Amino acid sequence: MSPPYEAYFEFAPDALVLVDEHGRIVRSNRTADRIFGYSSGELQGQVIELLVPERLRQTHRKHRLGYMAAPRNRPMGLSLNLAGRRKDGSEFPVEISLTHAATKGGVFVICNITDISERLAREREDRRHEALTVLGTTVAGIAHDLNNPLSVIISRSELLLVPGVDLT
Numbered sequence: 001m002s003p004p005y006e007a008y009f010e011f012a013p014d015a016l017v018l019v020d021e022h023g024r025i026v027r028s029n030r031t032a033d034r035i036f037g038y039s040s041g042e043l044q045g046q047v048i049e050l051l052v053p054e055r056l057r058q059t060h061r062k063h064r065l066g067y068m069a070a071p072r073n074r075p076m077g078l079s080l081n082l083a084g085r086r087k088d089g090s091e092f093p094v095e096i097s098l099t100h101a102a103t104k105g106g107v108f109v110i111c112n113i114t115d116i117s118e119r120l121a122r123e124r125e126d127r128r129h130e131a132l133t134v135l136g137t138t139v140a141g142i143a144h145d146l147n148n149p150l151s152v153i154i155s156r157s158e159l160l161l162v163p164g165v166d167l168t
Helices: 004-011 030-036 054-069 117-161
Strands: 015-020 025-028 074-076 082-085 091-103 106-115
Touching: 015 030, 025 030, 030 082, 030 106, 054 106, 091 117
Parallel strands: none
Antiparallel strands: 015 025, 015 106, 074 091, 082 091, 091 106
16 A cells, blocks of 8 residues: 555645656646546656747756756745746646655655636636626616706607797
8 A cells, every 4th residue: 555645645625746856747646647537657857948838948947957046935926927837839828836855765856736717717717706796786887877968858858849838
């Protein structure tokens, strides 16, 4: 029987990717394989930049080298727009946190990656609903403000149609 942490790693709801000090993927869990579109074991031995959009790979490599020079536990992307890259080349928004571990076998980094596509879609939908509510309230206010003068105009117009009424 494997230790409980093995089960946690494999079945965690977020993508977990274990990377060595040279940026090579040592292991990925089922969630990572699924959200990035790879088969089990297919990521092992690949450089971590494989999971980064091509336009960002060079920058990511520099950040990775800087991180490995002074590793520390930290969240990434709190005010950044980070993206992951699937095997098919499609991109998706992610949040990432890094945990480092210095062992006898070297320094390793555990990348906890969360696909935030659904959350961002819900937030966009909430903002859209909010904008429509504000628009509806504004339109209702304008309609109310126009209704009073229009009522006066209609009343006066109706009086013009009555024979013998002088409005002067």
